[in-house]
Amino acid sequence: MQALDRFPPDRETGLSRLGAFAPNAARDYETRRNFDLGTGGHDNVSQLSPYLRHRLVTEPEVLGAVLDLHSRKAAGKFIDELFWRTYNKGWLEMRPSVWGAYWGELVQSWDRVQSESGLRDRWEAACKGETGIECFDHWAHELVETGYLNNHARMWFASIWLFTLKLPLALGADFFLRHLCDGDPASNTLGWRWVGGLHTPGKTYLARASNIRKFTDGRFHPKYQLAQEADPANGAPNPERMAAPEGDRLDPSKRSVLLLHEDDCAPEWLFEAGLEPRATATLDTVRRLSILTPAEHVGAFKTRALDDTLARLGDRAGETTRGLTSAEAVSEWAAAAGAEQIVTSYPPVGPAADLLKGVKDLPVVRPLRDYDRRAWPNATAGFFKFKDAIPKLIGRLRGVEV
Numbered sequence: 001m002q003a004l005d006r007f008p009p010d011r012e013t014g015l016s017r018l019g020a021f022a023p024n025a026a027r028d029y030e031t032r033r034n035f036d037l038g039t040g041g042h043d044n045v046s047q048l049s050p051y052l053r054h055r056l057v058t059e060p061e062v063l064g065a066v067l068d069l070h071s072r073k074a075a076g077k078f079i080d081e082l083f084w085r086t087y088n089k090g091w092l093e094m095r096p097s098v099w100g101a102y103w104g105e106l107v108q109s110w111d112r113v114q115s116e117s118g119l120r121d122r123w124e125a126a127c128k129g130e131t132g133i134e135c136f137d138h139w140a141h142e143l144v145e146t147g148y149l150n151n152h153a154r155m156w157f158a159s160i161w162l163f164t165l166k167l168p169l170a171l172g173a174d175f176f177l178r179h180l181c182d183g184d185p186a187s188n189t190l191g192w193r194w195v196g197g198l199h200t201p202g203k204t205y206l207a208r209a210s211n212i213r214k215f216t217d218g219r220f221h222p223k224y225q226l227a228q229e230a231d232p233a234n235g236a237p238n239p240e241r242m243a244a245p246e247g248d249r250l251d252p253s254k255r256s257v258l259l260l261h262e263d264d265c266a267p268e269w270l271f272e273a274g275l276e277p278r279a280t281a282t283l284d285t286v287r288r289l290s291i292l293t294p295a296e297h298v299g300a301f302k303t304r305a306l307d308d309t310l311a312r313l314g315d316r317a318g319e320t321t322r323g324l325t326s327a328e329a330v331s332e333w334a335a336a337a338g339a340e341q342i343v344t345s346y347p348p349v350g351p352a353a354d355l356l357k358g359v360k361d362l363p364v365v366r367p368l369r370d371y372d373r374r375a376w377p378n379a380t381a382g383f384f385k386f387k388d389a390i391p392k393l394i395g396r397l398r399g400v401e402v
């Protein structure tokens with residue numbers, strides 16, 4: 001699998017990629033990050049997203065490595081981008097119905113694909129990279145083969161999907177989730193909603209031929225091929241905000257089992273909080289990412305990342321079980337291990353959280369990392385408001401009050 005050759009799903013690779021990238025996280029990154037230099041040419045950005053998305057490497061670790069080498073000002077652009085991920089997670093936690101609405105739109109759009117042959121043909125051509133728009137077709141192939149696209153390419157691709165090809169937003173977000181190694185319910189849904197003019201109501205992102213030519217170093221120039229205007233896409237409006245989650249308190253004296261999932265492959269912090277599980281299991285939620293079957297590399301990334309986690313935990317994990325796929329299977333496993341509680345790192349909005357809602361027989365204790373608990377409540381409105389909290393959040397991590 002080409003994607004996993006590029007993104008070996010283990011923590012050691014994530015950390016060594018971070019070490020190699022950190023020296024370039026200041027001016028180099030700021031001036032070059034928007035360039036999409038083609039398959040295999042993405043050294044201008046960190047390519048850490050599959051590791052961050054599954055928390056094989058954590059945000060505090062990335063911030064720490066970068067701030068050991070650069071001032072906050074010098075690495076400001078990179079730090080902002082990293083906090084976009086945190087912002088998206090917090091924003092969706094406080095508005096979880098957006099994920100439910102996305103699923104509703106996906107089911108509806110999929111029904112239309114099956115009944116409207118014109119739509120089906122355009123959707124198939126887009127997914128196969130056979131639209132005749134050379135840059136778009138290249139990105140469709142790159143995504144399917146490598147599981148990755150540069151951020152600017154994701155923006156252009158989503159814009160062309162919505163405004164030139166006039167395809168439904170949910171089908172585009174689904175195409176990404178089925179192929180990205182970093183596919184994330186928050187960053188992907190919000191990324192598509194941002195391009196489509198739903199996140200910042202009415203403000204759409206229109207891809208322009210001249211911008212594509214400049215930032216692909218002249219590889220592509222889709223002159224006269226792209227829509228010239230972008231009316232907001234159809235989709236649920238932003239709902240009212242709920243309170244941010246605080247997470248559960250862990251009582252390590254109770255008989256516990258540990259459940260690992262794709263959202264936190266660095267659960268060592270739970271052991272530091274006193275957890276001594278009798279047994280540990282991994283969840284397999286890849287089939288809950290889409291109505292269709294995700295690409296093989298997407299599931300393989302998650303399975304191997306969780307295997308890497310179990311290997312690191314060693315004997316501390318107790319007896320191990322792999323790949324539970326339903327709430328019933330989780331309950332049965334925990335009961336057989338004689339547990340009083342199932343402990344799991346707080347699963348943010350997405351497939352693992354969806355599955356765990358169905359576990360009723362035993363309490364599921366979901367402690368939340370300090371980083372998330374402090375950062376998420378700041379996603380009250382747009383990113384620029386959230387940004388005001390960044391100095392303080394960094395100060396707490398670095399042990400300096402700002």
Ligand SMILES: Cc1cc2nc3c(=O)[nH]c(=O)nc-3n(C[C@H](O)[C@H](O)[C@H](O)COP(=O)(O)OP(=O)(O)OC[C@H]3O[C@@H](n4cnc5c(N)ncnc54)[C@H](O)[C@@H]3O)c2cc1C
Binds near residue numbers: 052188
């Ligand atoms: C339509 C669309 C869909 C997207 N879908 C996803 C997704 O499913 N998963 C995902 O992780 N990101 C998604 N992004 C955000 C962004 O494109 C990727 O995080 C980034 O390209 C990953 O590459 P990198 O690690 O080399 O990023 P770098 O530029 O090196 O940035 C470092 C880290 O910061 C975070 N980051 C950077 N840019 C963004 C951003 N714009 N939004 C949120 N976080 C960011 C990522 O965790 C990234 O690993 C999407 C963006 C768009 C426009």
